[in-house]
Amino acid sequence: MTFELTTKEEERALKLHHDSLVIDCHSDIHLHVIRARGQGKTHVLEKEFYERWVKAGLNVVVLNTMAKFGPEVYPYRTSPVHNFLLMVDAINQELLESPEHFFLILKPEDIEVSRNSEKIGIMLGLEGAEAIEMNLGFLRCYHRLGLRIMNLTWHLRNQVADGVAEPSNSGLSNFGREVVAELNRLGIIIDVSHLSKNGVRDVLDLSKQPVIASHSNAVAICDHQRNLEDWQIKEIAEKGGIVGVAFLGRFVADKDPTIKNVLDHVDHIKKLAGSDCLAIGPDYTDFCQDMIISSRRVAGPGQPVNDLNIPYAEGLEDVTNLSNFTRGLISRNYKTKEVRGILGENFLRLFKGIYKDIC
Numbered sequence: 001m002t003f004e005l006t007t008k009e010e011e012r013a014l015k016l017h018h019d020s021l022v023i024d025c026h027s028d029i030h031l032h033v034i035r036a037r038g039q040g041k042t043h044v045l046e047k048e049f050y051e052r053w054v055k056a057g058l059n060v061v062v063l064n065t066m067a068k069f070g071p072e073v074y075p076y077r078t079s080p081v082h083n084f085l086l087m088v089d090a091i092n093q094e095l096l097e098s099p100e101h102f103f104l105i106l107k108p109e110d111i112e113v114s115r116n117s118e119k120i121g122i123m124l125g126l127e128g129a130e131a132i133e134m135n136l137g138f139l140r141c142y143h144r145l146g147l148r149i150m151n152l153t154w155h156l157r158n159q160v161a162d163g164v165a166e167p168s169n170s171g172l173s174n175f176g177r178e179v180v181a182e183l184n185r186l187g188i189i190i191d192v193s194h195l196s197k198n199g200v201r202d203v204l205d206l207s208k209q210p211v212i213a214s215h216s217n218a219v220a221i222c223d224h225q226r227n228l229e230d231w232q233i234k235e236i237a238e239k240g241g242i243v244g245v246a247f248l249g250r251f252v253a254d255k256d257p258t259i260k261n262v263l264d265h266v267d268h269i270k271k272l273a274g275s276d277c278l279a280i281g282p283d284y285t286d287f288c289q290d291m292i293i294s295s296r297r298v299a300g301p302g303q304p305v306n307d308l309n310i311p312y313a314e315g316l317e318d319v320t321n322l323s324n325f326t327r328g329l330i331s332r333n334y335k336t337k338e339v340r341g342i343l344g345e346n347f348l349r350l351f352k353g354i355y356k357d358i359c
């Protein structure tokens with residue numbers, strides 16, 4: 001991907017990228033890990049991803065996916081609780097197998113460790129509240145297991161709220177309100193990507209802590225149901241929260257998405273709310289696209305299947321291209337502090353503000 005950068009600017013961009021704290025705020029890689037381990041493989045993160053992540057300059061990866069997928073992902077599926085525990089176990093086994101390459105992020109200081117070492121920090125998340133059923137006790141247990149970020153919903157309705165694909169656009173249920181309060185109390189980051197508009201409205205009204213939309217872009221640039229309206233971006237930012245820009249093509253542009261379109265989202269969000277609210281949530285699933293498609297096909301009505309074959313933005317096709325994003329920011333005259341903020345410092349600020357030492 002070519003930008004109109006001088007040799008000096010090229011050098012500055014690459015140095016800045018690899019000097020900076022870089023955090024991927026949303027990755028589904030553990031879907032692949034669980035499947036591979038189910039086939040008897042071990043050291044999957046180390047063998048298949050470590051080098052790619054080092055090339056990408058990543059320090060921290062937030063593994064934040066659904067526990068409601070079917071047996072094509074989770075063997076012997078019985079319930080989202082069962083699936084989430086299998087997910088935690090798979091990640092723990094991977095970390096135990098490769099302690100020289102990975103470790104679990106439990107507190108903000110751990111991110112500082114990842115900044116200064118060769119090890120990549122893994123943060124545990126959950127995409128959708130199905131796995132807490134109707135019991136905050138599950139949430140408290142998951143917090144003890146390392147859960148530090150949680151989406152309230154995926155596309156569809158659950159016991160907490162509607163997702164973006166539900167026409168009723170309902171906000172938080174009574175139980176959902178209790179979940180928000182408990183997430184605040186525990187110091188778990190609330191993620192509003194995938195949540196209905198009224199759900200986001202309720203969370204912004206109720207949450208005592210800032211929130212993240214970890215992998216969502218701007219409706220004003222690409223009118224997709226998963227993207228955020230201007231009021232949502234502004235209010236997330238006003239509360240000290242952040243928006244992780246996604247590289248998944250269908251969230252970037254209607255057709256032929258490129259890195260330039262991604263940068264248009266960044267520019268728009270900055271213009272609306274300032275660069276302190278920006279982060280990156282690429283949402284790469286290039287390594288397990290077959291599984292994602294088959295999962296959605298069996299998941300029933302409301303599943304957006306038709307747009308799954310739209311590729312990632314040109315120039316950001318997979319994680320190894322990540323430094324192109326920094327080159328793009330430099331081409332649009334972003335200052336060093338802004339670039340560092342977007343790549344990772346803004347997420348760290350959010351986590352520092354929310355984290356509570358109550359384990």
Ligand SMILES: [Zn+2]
Pocket residue numbers: 127193194215
């Ligand atoms: Zn998602």
